[in-house]
Structure formats: C-alpha cells, structure tokens
Amino acid sequence: MTDAATAPTATPSSLTLVRPDDWHLHLRDGAALRTTAPHAAAQFARAIVMPNLRPPVTTAQQAVEYRDRIMRALPAGAAFEPLMTLYLTDRLPPEEIVRAHAAGVKALKLYPAGATTNSDAGVTDIRKAYPTLEAMQKAGMPLLVHGEITDPDTDLFDREALFIDQKLIPLRRDFPELKIVMEHVTTREGAHYVRDAGKFTAATITPHHLLYNRNALFIGGIRPHYYCLPVLKREVHRLALVEAATSGSGRFFLGTDSAPHAAHLKEHAVGCAGCYVAHAAIELYAEAFDRVGALDRLEGFASLAGPAFYGLPANTERITLRRENWTVPESYPLGEAQLKPLCAGETLAWKIVRD
Ligand code: DOR
Ligand code: ZN
Numbered sequence: 001m002t003d004a005a006t007a008p009t010a011t012p013s014s015l016t017l018v019r020p021d022d023w024h025l026h027l028r029d030g031a032a033l034r035t036t037a038p039h040a041a042a043q044f045a046r047a048i049v050m051p052n053l054r055p056p057v058t059t060a061q062q063a064v065e066y067r068d069r070i071m072r073a074l075p076a077g078a079a080f081e082p083l084m085t086l087y088l089t090d091r092l093p094p095e096e097i098v099r100a101h102a103a104g105v106k107a108l109k110l111y112p113a114g115a116t117t118n119s120d121a122g123v124t125d126i127r128k129a130y131p132t133l134e135a136m137q138k139a140g141m142p143l144l145v146h147g148e149i150t151d152p153d154t155d156l157f158d159r160e161a162l163f164i165d166q167k168l169i170p171l172r173r174d175f176p177e178l179k180i181v182m183e184h185v186t187t188r189e190g191a192h193y194v195r196d197a198g199k200f201t202a203a204t205i206t207p208h209h210l211l212y213n214r215n216a217l218f219i220g221g222i223r224p225h226y227y228c229l230p231v232l233k234r235e236v237h238r239l240a241l242v243e244a245a246t247s248g249s250g251r252f253f254l255g256t257d258s259a260p261h262a263a264h265l266k267e268h269a270v271g272c273a274g275c276y277v278a279h280a281a282i283e284l285y286a287e288a289f290d291r292v293g294a295l296d297r298l299e300g301f302a303s304l305a306g307p308a309f310y311g312l313p314a315n316t317e318r319i320t321l322r323r324e325n326w327t328v329p330e331s332y333p334l335g336e337a338q339l340k341p342l343c344a345g346e347t348l349a350w351k352i353v354r355d
Contacts, residue, residue, distance in 0.1 A: 013323045014353075015295055019315040020282055020302035022047040024144070024183050024204045024255030026274065027082070029053050029066070031335030033073035036260055039278040039332075041080035043352060045315040048144070048255070049082045051109055052118035056087035060099040079317075085109050085144065089121055090128040094135035106310065107142040107181075108132075112163075114150045116229040117259070117273055126171060133175055142179035142310065147190065148230055157214075160230050161189040172197070179309070184209065184257045186230040188240035194251055195244060202309045204255025205245050207284035208275045208342060213238045224266040225340050228259065229273040245301050246294035253306035256281045262337035279341045280328060286321050286350040320353040 025047040027036040040047050049070065051057035057066055063084040070082045083106040086092070097108075110129075111122030123129055136143060148159035149166060172180065182194055185203040194203040208228065213235040216226040226232060244252045258281065259274025266272050277284055282302065289298045307314045325347050331338040 011290070011323070012295065015286065015298070015321045015350075016318050017299040017321070018303035019045045019317045019319050020254055021045055021306050021315070022256050022258070022278075022281065023181070023253055023306045023310075024048055024050065024206075024257050025278070026050045026052070026257070026259040027070060028260060029069065032260060033070060035332050035334055035339070036258075036278060037070050037073040037080070038075050038078070040258075041074050041078040042354070043278070043282050043319070045079065045317065046081045046083050046312075048107060049084055051085045051087040052111065052116075054118055056089075056118065056121050057085070058087050058089060058092060058121075059096060060086070060103040060105055063100065063105050064103050083107075087111065087121065088123055088129055088132065088143070090124055092129065092132045094131050097132060097135035097139055097141065101139045101141060105141075107144050108136060109144045109146070109183075111146050112148065112150045112167075115146050115148050117261075119146070126167060130174070133171075133178060137175050137178040140179065140311065142181055144181045144183050146229075147182050147185070156231060157233060160185075160187045164189055164193050168193070172201070176200070181255075181309070183255060184228075184230060185241065185244075185252075186233050187237045191240045191244040191252075195247075195249065197251075199251075202251040202253065202305075203244070204257070204306075205241050205252055206255065206257045206275070207277050207281060207288060208232070208257075209238065209241050210245060210288035211238075211284060224268070224271040225263075225342065225344070226275065227266070227271055227273055228257065228275045231273075242288065242292055246289060246292055246297045248297055248300060250300070250305040250308055252301060253309065254281075254285060254302045255306075260334055260339045262334055263331065263340040264337065266340070276332075276339050276341045279332065280343065280348060282319070282321065282352055283348050283350045284342070287348065290350070321350050322353050323349060324351045325349060326351050 111119035113122040182203040258278035261272040
C-alpha cells in the first residue's frame with residue numbers, strides 16, 4: 001500500500017517546450033551539410049555554428065558565405081537560423097569585429113592552438129588577442145571558450161581545471177564585462193566557477209557529459225564513439241554538471257557540441273574527437289533531466305537561458321516530446337562516408353513529435 005507521501009511522483013508522458021536552440025554546434029561544410037543541417041533544423045530554431053573549418057572562418061565575409069551554404073542545405077520550408085561565429089587567432093584585426101558585428105556574426109570562438117580538432121590556427125597566447133577582445137567587449141560579442149590548457153606534460157583529465165586557474169581567471173580580470181561562455185563544461189571546477197561568476201559568464205553543457213562518465217570510453221573495450229574533447233570525466237564531475245543544468249540558473253544552457261566525423265576515422269589507431277548527437281539531441285537531454293526528476297527545468301535550460309544570455313528573444317514556436325521508445329539508426333551518411341551517432345542501435349525513451 002502506498003500513501004500520498006510515499007507514492008512515486010507521476011512522470012509525464014509528454015512535454016511541450018518553447019522550441020530550443022543549440023548554442024554550440026559543428027555542422028562542417030560541403031556534402032556533410034546535407035546530413036547535419038537537416039538534423040539541426042528538425043530540432044532547433046537557431047544554432048551557434050562553430051567556425052573550425054579548414055581553413056577556419058576568420059572573416060565576416062567567410063561567415064556570411066558559410067551561412068549561405070548552410071541555408072542551401074536545409075530542407076524546403078525549414079525555419080532554421082544559423083548564428084555564425086568567427087575563429088579567434090592571435091592577430092584577428094579589431095576592425096574585423098566591427099565588420100562581423102555589422103554582418104550579424106554573433107560570437108568568436110577561442111581554440112587554444114592544438115587543443116582539439118582543427119585548432120592549429122588557434123590562439124597561442126591570449127594576450128596577443130587583447131586588442132580584438134577589447135573590440136568584442138565594446139560590441140557586446142561573446143567569447144566562446146574551449147577551456148583546456150594544451151601543455152602536453154599535464155594530465156588530460158586536469159586540463160579544464162588548470163585552464164580556469166591559469167587562463168580564465170586572468171582573462172576575466174582584464175575584461176570584466178566581456179561575455180564569456182565556457183563551452184562544453186565538463187568538470188565540477190568548471191561548473192562551480194561559472195555558478196559563482198558574475199552575469200557576464202555562462203556555460204554550455206552537452207548531452208553526453210550529462211549522461212556518461214569516463215567509464216563509457218572503456219567498458220568492455222575501447223569505445224571511440226564516446227571520445228570527445230574535453231574528454232568525459234569522473235562521475236563526481238558528471239553529477240556536478242547535472243546539478244548545474246537542472247539548477248534553474250540562467251547561466252547554464254544547451255549546447256550539444258555535436259561533432260560529426262566519419263566512423264572509420266573514429267574507429268582508428270588515432271581516432272578523431274567528437275560525438276554526433278544532433279540526430280537526437282533534445283531526446284538525450286530529456287533523458288538526462290528525466291533521470292533526476294527535473295523535466296520541469298528542461299525548458300529553462302534548453303530554450304530560455306541561452307537567448308537571454310545572448311540578448312536575443314526566445315522562440316515563439318513550441319515542440320512536443322512524447323515518452324515513446326524508438327531505436328536510433330546505426331548510421332547516417334556523411335558525404336561519401338558514414339557517421340555513427342551516439343546511442344546507435346540503442347533504444348531511447350523520449351521522441352520529438354514531428355508535425
Ligand atoms: O570533441 C570535439 N570535437 N571537441 C572539439 O572541441 C571539437 C570537435 C570537432 O570539431 O570535431
Ligand atoms: Zn565544439
């Protein structure tokens with residue numbers, strides 16, 4: 001017998017939200033867009049599009065041309081707005097910030113040189129970019145940070161926490177009103193830094209860092225499709241990320257870091273970093289929130305906090321998720337190659353209702 005005090009809370013069978021946005025997304029270019037752009041547009045109204053192409057997107061003109069290629073890859077009638085970013089280098093001219101701002105570019109991405117995929121042209125010393133950061137602070141354009149130090153002698157699992165102490169704290173001191181987003185935050189240190197920082201600091205959190213800890217990389221054998229950067233961390237960090245995402249704070253929001261790579265390049269002696277989650281992003285977040293009984297917090301995280309931080313209006317349309325088992329496809333085309341999505345062949349419990 002159960003009474004009201006001990007009965008399990010009823011779990012909803014459907015959930016309607018303001019249409020979410022993805023504040024950190026890799027779409028790539030060329031033929032890959034035929035897969036990545038429709039997946040993003042099926043879920044999100046807008047997405048912050050990462051600039052780590054080869055060569056990287058470093059001018060307003062390149063960003064506008066890239067936006068046009070994305071638009072051409074969308075299915076007819078799709079209402080999706082790519083929000084473009086530039087790739088920060090040591091010497092990006094401050095005048096380019098003015099041009100980019102005028103062209104509708106929304107932010108700049110800081111890749112410490114050598115930190116991750118296509119980061120060779122990234123920043124070698126953030127102080128070299130100070131004139132550019134001045135212009136961004138003035139224009140109100142956020143700096144999106146890949147927060148890992150690159151010193152090869154440091155433990156890979158410590159690189160985010162070290163970045164905060166060595167790079168982020170001095171940067172924040174020198175630019176008190178620069179909007180900074182710690183992209184794909186993965187540690188308790190990162191989550192607590194953002195929680196305790198002022199209103200100019202925020203973080204995105206991926207679905208995979210909410211759902212998995214580093215065991216996922218190694219259980220039963222090495223599992224390259226769980227490998228991304230920053231790498232999955234210990235359970236204590238995952239729990240801190242879940243707490244941050246479900247806290248109701250406006251400074252943590254959805255950013256999938258969906259990063260497609262051909263499966264054969266991930267299943268390789270030196271496998272590429274990146275998890276593909278765009279095929280089921282909101283479903284994976286729903287799973288993570290549902291597991292801790294926090295579905296009522298999903299809309300704030302997925303649909304409201306991001307636009308508020310960027311100074312944009314929230315979307316007006318809505319989406320509905322239904323509790324319904326479905327099986328994730330084993331693969332999707334990626335140009336001539338195949339990509340293996342996260343949870344390939346697995347059953348998920350939430351499904352977006354397609355109109
Ligand atoms: O795992 C990752 N993949 N992390 C990044 O920072 C870049 C991304 C990519 O572009 O593949
Ligand atoms: Zn990324």
